[in-house]
Amino acid sequence: MPPLVIALAAVLCAVAAWLLTPWARRIAESDSRWLHRAVPAAIGAVAGAGAALIADHWAVLLALCALAIGAALLVPVDLAVFRLPDAIVWPTTGAVLGMLLVAAVATGEWARFGWALAAMLIVGVIYFALGWIAPQSFGLGDVKLSLVLGLALGWFGWRAVLWGMLGGFAVFAVVALLLVATRRVSLKSDLAFGPWMLVGAWAGLAVGAVSA
Template sequence: MLFVTAVASGLVCAGSAAALGRWMRGLADSDSRWLRIGLHIVLAAAGGFGAAYLARGWADLVTFAALAVACALLVTIDLAVFRLPDKIVLPMYPVVFGGLLVAAAVYSEWGSLGRAAAAAAVLLAFYFILALINPSGMGLGDVKLSGLLGAFLGWLGWPAVMAGTLAAFVINAAVALVLLAARRVGAKSGIAFGPAMVIGAVLGAAYFAVRSGGVALLGAAA
């Protein structure tokens, strides 16, 4: 049953991303190949599928699935034009926190909600300080995205927050080294950090699943 739900969630997310494709390309205002190869659909499908294995029930499943679609669009746009548009990031704040509020009420997980809010605040402050120190290496779009990913990881637990955050910087450093070695970028070239942040969050969630001895089966807390 869980697998069927995961497949259905993945298909819904893929369909949603496909429907938003034209809007995404208009928002990016670019003809980059990243926007034309269907990457956002594949990423949304994978995110929707994985969301079912992390969700306690329908409330957080819907929240995680919506975040998966948003992140799929953001990763694709960031790869194309090195931007994380506010028109996607900012509306996701009420969606994510509203969804987690409903989940907290349904499953009596008020501690998880408080942890999600705290993690979002911590990562927002951390990334903002980094952006002030090195504005050429990190933009405000990254700062704003960090709050969403912090809320997601914080809902799962502090170990997921730490693992996901660390993974993002390790992944970004590894990609930078590979691109430098291949002479695809220079020492002062910008590298999209949003994809590393999202992949890091996925790895943080996977770490949570492994650390907890398995996945949070959908409906187990209902």
Template sequence: MTAESLWALAITALLAALLAWCFTPVVRAFAEPGTVWLRTRAHLPLAALAGWGAAVVAESAAELVALAAVGVGCSLLIVIDLVSHRLPDLLVAGTLGALLVPLVVASSLGHQWSALGRSLLAGMVLLLGYFLLALITPSGLGLGDVKFAAVIGCLLGWFGWSEVAMGTLLGFTINGVIALVLVLSRGGGRSSEIPFGPSMVFGAVLAVAISV
């Protein structure tokens, strides 16, 4: 890896962290001041990592903007979900828009309309799939998770159907492992609420990392 590439990675990570810092009041609106996630500004390193990863994966400037932007949005949503077990509709919608608008530009410049169509279709498929799961097991999934599934689906769909399947499976697997650890450590029980948003994000990230 050249020095120029390292600088590009570092600059993208820094810009993503700065953007996340600008949205700190949004996180504060859903988190109590004393919570460890807010006190340590956990969304900042998460956004920096997302920016770094976006620079590694992206093949064009527009794709870089899309992936970094959705990474920043997900960093905010992860912290909010960990603190309040909520995925606010406005932030979920904003994250989806921040992903799709640059992807439209990337598709028009690189003639990747099939990838964009697959992205949109995957978003709808996961949205419907999660909605059906929420109807079957309402205690396991909330409507916030259902709506957020559209973001994850569009992100993974941009890369391919195998990534959609792998990312979805990894999300459920990670959440299941967390639940098992909590039960075995006697820190939680069957009634313990485990935020699913972070597992969805990390499952998607792992799927993309494995595929590239």
């Protein structure tokens, strides 16, 4: 995408996150510093710029911008209250699904849309299994979030899906080790996993875009 589109996507996603932050704060029922408007706005700006760098079609850009705005709200909420609210996850999923369907109609790339749906199902099943095996580590919010991440990653291919999933676990492991090493948390402390799922997903999207 041209530099102007990248800048515009960053600004629009930041503004949307800024405006939606009070709503997210009410859903989270928290006044945590993570939910001050500047934090979601900054995440929205970075993710929005990334969306424009990755997208290969205007409808895909809109899908990724929807994911960027969702991520800008979900990351601070999860860090603040260790929850990924349905009120944010499901509208984000619906927006991404709808815009990828528009992309498939506009481009005729129905195979990519099929891959996206298949990845959504497979990633969701994997996270559901993880939540079943280790409910203390993976909550239903993580399972629900995995659906939209699998959907977005699947559009860019199975390499993106693999990197996106593994990337989330890798980033989480590094962050957890650093926090333990600096004595910010203990081995028994609860840590939000959703933010690192999203970071890993964006890394996977970048890999998918480069290798496409």
